Amino acid sequence: MFPRRITSSREEIPLSLLSLHALSRPGLDPVTLSVEPGQRISISGESGSGKTLLLRAIADLDPHAGELRLEGVPSQDMAATRWRAQVCYVPSESQWWDERVADHFSAPAQELLQALGFPVEVSEWAVRRLSSGERQRLAMARALALRPRVLLLDEPTANLDPGNTERVERLVCDYCKKQNAAVLWVSHDPEQRRRLAQRHWVIEAGRVREVALEAAA
Amino acid sequence: MIHLSNLDLAIAALLVLALAFFAGRHHGPLGKQILIAGIRTTIQLLLIGLVLKALFADARLGWVLLMALVMLLVAGYEVRARQHRRFVGAWSYGIGSLSMFLSSFTVTFFALWVVIGTDPWYQPQYAIPLLGMLLGNTMNGVSIAMDRLNQSAWEQRERIEARLMLGHSARDAISHLRQQAVRSGLIPIINAMTAAGIVSLPGMMTGQILAGAPPVEAVKYQILIMFLIAVGTGLGTLGAVSISCRRLFDERQRLRLDRLTEGH
Numbered sequence: 001m002f003p004r005r006i007t008s009s010r011e012e013i014p015l016s017l018l019s020l021h022a023l024s025r026p027g028l029d030p031v032t033l034s035v036e037p038g039q040r041i042s043i044s045g046e047s048g049s050g051k052t053l054l055l056r057a058i059a060d061l062d063p064h065a066g067e068l069r070l071e072g073v074p075s076q077d078m079a080a081t082r083w084r085a086q087v088c089y090v091p092s093e094s095q096w097w098d099e100r101v102a103d104h105f106s107a108p109a110q111e112l113l114q115a116l117g118f119p120v121e122v123s124e125w126a127v128r129r130l131s132s133g134e135r136q137r138l139a140m141a142r143a144l145a146l147r148p149r150v151l152l153l154d155e156p157t158a159n160l161d162p163g164n165t166e167r168v169e170r171l172v173c174d175y176c177k178k179q180n181a182a183v184l185w186v187s188h189d190p191e192q193r194r195r196l197a198q199r200h201w202v203i204e205a206g207r208v209r210e211v212a213l214e215a216a217a
Numbered sequence: 218m219i220h221l222s223n224l225d226l227a228i229a230a231l232l233v234l235a236l237a238f239f240a241g242r243h244h245g246p247l248g249k250q251i252l253i254a255g256i257r258t259t260i261q262l263l264l265i266g267l268v269l270k271a272l273f274a275d276a277r278l279g280w281v282l283l284m285a286l287v288m289l290l291v292a293g294y295e296v297r298a299r300q301h302r303r304f305v306g307a308w309s310y311g312i313g314s315l316s317m318f319l320s321s322f323t324v325t326f327f328a329l330w331v332v333i334g335t336d337p338w339y340q341p342q343y344a345i346p347l348l349g350m351l352l353g354n355t356m357n358g359v360s361i362a363m364d365r366l367n368q369s370a371w372e373q374r375e376r377i378e379a380r381l382m383l384g385h386s387a388r389d390a391i392s393h394l395r396q397q398a399v400r401s402g403l404i405p406i407i408n409a410m411t412a413a414g415i416v417s418l419p420g421m422m423t424g425q426i427l428a429g430a431p432p433v434e435a436v437k438y439q440i441l442i443m444f445l446i447a448v449g450t451g452l453g454t455l456g457a458v459s460i461s462c463r464r465l466f467d468e469r470q471r472l473r474l475d476r477l478t479e480g481h
Contacts, residue, residue: 061378061471080470085384095379097393106383146384 015072017182018087018150020058023066028053030066031208033201035150037180040173042193044186045203051186052091054208055152058184059089070149088148092155092186094139096127101138109145115171116141117164132159140168144175151176151183157192169196230255272341281339285322285348292317292356299360302367302477304464312460313359320453321351324445332441347445350421354406354446355453362402362454366461367477369394377472387466395462402454406447413443 016034024030028050035041045051057064060075060083068075068087075083096104102123113122116137130138136159143151151172157165173196176183184201187193193200193213200213233255241248272280296313303309325348329338338344370377373394380390413419414436422439426432467473 059382060469061381063467063469063471081384081386084382088384089382091375091379091382093375095376097376097380142383 016069017071017180018058019067019069021067021069023054023057023064023068025053025057025062025064027206028057028064029207032066033208033210035182035184037182038176039182039199040176040197041182041184041199041201042187042197043184043201043203044188044193049203050206050208051203052154053206054203055089055154055184055186058150059084059087059152061089085146086148087150087152088143088146089152090139090143090154090156092158094135096130096135099126099128101125101127101130104138105142105145107145107147109141112141112144112171113138116167133161133164136160137164137168140171144171147179149179149181151181151185153183153185155186155188157187165192172196230259269341269345272345276337276339276341278337278339281341281344284341284345288348288352289314289318289322292352295356296360296363298480300364300367301480302364302371303480304367304461305476305478308464308476312457312464313356313363316359316453316456316460317352317355319456320449320451321348321355324449324452325351328441328445347442350442351446351449355449357405358402358450358454359457361405362398362458363461365401366394366398366458367465369397370465370472371474371477374472374474381470381472387470387472388462390472391462391465395458398458398461399454402458403451406450410443410447413439419443 017037017039019034021032022030023032031054043051043054053062056062058068060068060080070078070083070086078086098104100123104127105123110120114120118134118137118141122138127135136156140153140156153172156172157168160168169192172183172185175181185196187196197213200211201208202211233251237248237251237255239248240251268284272284293310293314296317297303297309300309304312325344326338328347329335329340329344333343335343370391377390377394381387409417409419419439419442421442422435425435425438464476465473
């Protein structure tokens with residue numbers, strides 16, 4: 001199903017889609033893990049355990065120790081802007097800085113918007129009139145429009161009703177399949193994890209460990 | 218020029234005392250602040266009067282440069298003190314001082330050398346008051362702009378980072394705050410230029426006229442000073458905001474609010 005793993009002759013590190021080598025920062029113990037193309041990984045942990053710290057470190061938004069690689073290329077060798085567009089973090093609370101919805105998109109997203117249940121004219125909508133659920137779905141479309149290789153989603157359906165939650169889940173799964181992209185999805189809902197995830201990470205007091213999906217559910 | 222006696226100054230001081238008394242009765246600590254400010258004004262101006270008197274009598278380049286350095290150091294301290302959120306370490310002092318040095322000193326030197334054409338160029342009667350006016354105004358612009366930038370970055374952290382998350386550069390992510398900060402720093406001088414001669418008569422021109430200078434000559438000097446102040450404030454503010462914006466991000470274009478600390 002996934003591309004065959006190949007090994008870099010120079011440093012003998014397997015070329016995963018995303019790899020974390022002793023990644024650490026204050027509040028997060030060193031973690032070494034790799035993510036393959038197309039994989040959907042759920043993450044759970046108590047509030048304050050370090051889930052957001054982990055995602056922010058992977059998105060290179062905070063200083064950290066250790067190494068991050070995307071398809072074998074260290075984050076340091078890639079422009080920060082390119083890294084963040086390729087390893088795109090969508091926080092639980094979306095932010096908006098201009099008046100119109102369209103002003104926040106840097107790439108066309110008509111298909112994505114329709115798949116999330118928005119009419120064609122949504123681009124002209126005023127941001128201040130959006131509900132929290134609409135903002136959350138639009139933030140997802142805004143991120144996917146960048147065609148990232150890895151999606152880091154921090155409770156992306158927390159403000160959504162069941163119908164829209166299903167839409168978002170389906171869109172992300174289809175995206176990962178078509179683009180061979182991976183997703184790290186923070187979710188507190190065991191049912192959602194069972195629907196979505198192929199692997200599961202648990203974070204406890206800054207320690208990340210992989211557990212069997214059955215145990216997580 | 219009509220000579221002012223000590224009694225004349227004492228009468229003016231009585232007015233300030235009356236203001237401090239009424240302000241103190243109705244607004245608590247404001248009265249004390251007015252009193253302290255009045256005392257500081259008197260002492261500082263008397264001291265600078267004595268210093269200028271000595272400097273004019275012995276107009277050596279070394280003394281003029283020393284005086285200019287002291288003025289710059291005090292202005293740098295003031296810029297630092299006026300920021301609610303300032304950079305950690307020497308940066309809080311360095312950014313303001315460097316930008317004021319580059320702008321005020323360059324513009325003053327240009328005015329003395331090219332426009333006024335004093336001989337020698339550092340003639341203290343011209344150099345010190347000119348530099349003082351430029352530094353004073355640039356200091357206001359720089360401190361307002363830096364305070365606005367740092368405070369806005371602190372308050373709008375999520376918005377700035379939301380743009381970084383979408384692959385925007387640090388420059389783009391903070392561009393709107395940068396514009397607002399520069400605008401805040403330049404508004405006082407723009408307002409002063411707009412209102413000059415209609416709403417208010419600028420202090421320097423008024424002083425010259427009171428001292429007996431011909432009004433048209435005083436106006437010419439005032440226009441020159443206004444233009445120089447605008448350029449000095451503009452350059453200083455742009456420089457300070459530009460360096461501050463760089464300092465707010467690291468080499469990986471991460472927003473580094475840990476580089477800010479709360480002032481007293």
